Amino acid sequence: MEMDKRPPAGGGDGCLVGVIRIPVKIVAVLVVLPVRVVWELLVAAGRAAHRHVLGPLYVHVLQPLLRALGWLLTTLLKLVFVWPWVGLWRYVLTPIGQGLAWLGRGAYDHLLAPAGRILGMYVLRPLGEALAWIGRGGMRYLLAPLARGVTRIGWVLGMALFVWPWVALWRYVLAPVGRGIAWLAVAVHRYVLAPVGHGIVWLVTALYRYLLRPVGLGVAWLAAALYRYVLTPVGRVLLWAWHVAGRITAALWRGLKWVGRVLVGWPASMVYRHVLTPVGHAVREVWRTGRAAVREARATVRRALFGTPPVEPARSRARTLGSTTAADAAPADEISLPRRRG
Numbered sequence: 001m002e003m004d005k006r007p008p009a010g011g012g013d014g015c016l017v018g019v020i021r022i023p024v025k026i027v028a029v030l031v032v033l034p035v036r037v038v039w040e041l042l043v044a045a046g047r048a049a050h051r052h053v054l055g056p057l058y059v060h061v062l063q064p065l066l067r068a069l070g071w072l073l074t075t076l077l078k079l080v081f082v083w084p085w086v087g088l089w090r091y092v093l094t095p096i097g098q099g100l101a102w103l104g105r106g107a108y109d110h111l112l113a114p115a116g117r118i119l120g121m122y123v124l125r126p127l128g129e130a131l132a133w134i135g136r137g138g139m140r141y142l143l144a145p146l147a148r149g150v151t152r153i154g155w156v157l158g159m160a161l162f163v164w165p166w167v168a169l170w171r172y173v174l175a176p177v178g179r180g181i182a183w184l185a186v187a188v189h190r191y192v193l194a195p196v197g198h199g200i201v202w203l204v205t206a207l208y209r210y211l212l213r214p215v216g217l218g219v220a221w222l223a224a225a226l227y228r229y230v231l232t233p234v235g236r237v238l239l240w241a242w243h244v245a246g247r248i249t250a251a252l253w254r255g256l257k258w259v260g261r262v263l264v265g266w267p268a269s270m271v272y273r274h275v276l277t278p279v280g281h282a283v284r285e286v287w288r289t290g291r292a293a294v295r296e297a298r299a300t301v302r303r304a305l306f307g308t309p310p311v312e313p314a315r316s317r318a319r320t321l322g323s324t325t326a327a328d329a330a331p332a333d334e335i336s337l338p339r340r341r342g
Helices: 014-304 336-341
Strands: none
Touching: none
């Protein structure tokens, strides 16, 4: 089988690519490589210092010292603020409280309770019974008659002050006045309000029949004539003028659109097509070339430092199905392979 002699997918690099790639590689080797070497050395020194100096120092020296200081501080705090109060409560206050409680229970059981029982049985109980007998006698023979007399006097005074005056006022003043007012209201309604009301109704009816109705009919006829012979022709004229103005406005708008297309749109499209588009393609090619050069420089620096193989670009890794060319390369002619095999 003959070897595939097709050109590589990327084609050849032009002069512009070479001019951009060489300065980028020089800058990467002279600037990026020393900075990266210094950074890696600093990182390695920091890790070694942390692993072999700071870590053992903290584990074997600082941590035991901090634990000893914590234990000493805790012991001092307990000695100053805890143990004296615990001893005072346990060995002084508690025994004193228990002794006082024992004395209080003994005094109550052997002194206060017997004295209270004797005082209640032989002094307070007879005194209470005597006071109760005196109170019952005074209530029955003194306070009860006095209360009945006071109640009767209060009832008479209440009736004289709060009932009888209002009854007399209603019976001899308000009732006669009310009957007089009712008779006066009936008379005013019969002989004054009813005739006045009938006269007002007759006046309103006559006013509507002989004045308001003829005036309303005349106004309605005038409005109909005004609508038919004035407003309708004026509205038709305005509608025709509106349509004419619309056509004139549409024609002006079409003319303005044509002028804008000729003076602005066509020059803008020409500038975009023949100036901006080539410039954008050129800028894109420059950007891609610079990015590829930076990627190759990074791979070179990594290979020089660590000896690892360079990472294959993503464009070269994207292969098409059943082909060895890149994904963005032009596909080979399908009938060329059988011709070469034959």
